[in-house]
Every structure is written in C-alpha cells, then in structure tokens.
Amino acid sequence: MKQHAAVKKILDRNARVEADKAWETSKTRRALIAGATYLVVVLFLHLINAPNPWLNALVPACAYILSTLTLPFVKKWWLEKGYKK
Numbered sequence: 001m002k003q004h005a006a007v008k009k010i011l012d013r014n015a016r017v018e019a020d021k022a023w024e025t026s027k028t029r030r031a032l033i034a035g036a037t038y039l040v041v042v043l044f045l046h047l048i049n050a051p052n053p054w055l056n057a058l059v060p061a062c063a064y065i066l067s068t069l070t071l072p073f074v075k076k077w078w079l080e081k082g083y084k085k
Contacts, residue, residue, distance in 0.1 A: 030064075033064060034064050037061045041056075041060050
C-alpha cells in the first residue's frame, strides 16, 4: 500500500511539473507579460511627460516578445555545446 502511495505522489509531482513547464512556455503567459509591460511603461512615460508614450511603450514590450522567440534557439545551442553534465 505504501508503494502505491509513493507512486501516486511521483505521478502527481510529474503532472505539476509538466503543468508548470506548459505555463512557462505558453503564449498566454508571454502575452500577459508583454501586455503588462506595455501598460506599466505607458504609465511611466505619462508620469514623466515623455512624448508619444503609447507608441514608445511598444519598444520594451516588443523586445520582450522578441527575446522569448530567440531564447529557445539559444537554449538548444547551449544544451548541445555548452551544457556539461
């Protein structure tokens, strides 16, 4: 009976890890972070009276999206070339 409980704990943990990984790589998460970044930067730019805050706030939001698109390639390269077990 104890062995069955231990296996269930492992399976439950694996399911949580898979769900966390899915969230970390989801487009929904990326969109929420980019949107929040955009809104915070718009607010900041308004507070400092910067010109064109709605347009200029696109720069960091787009940079975030771009970074999420390039990182998988960098990760793959790192795993192949730089990761030492």
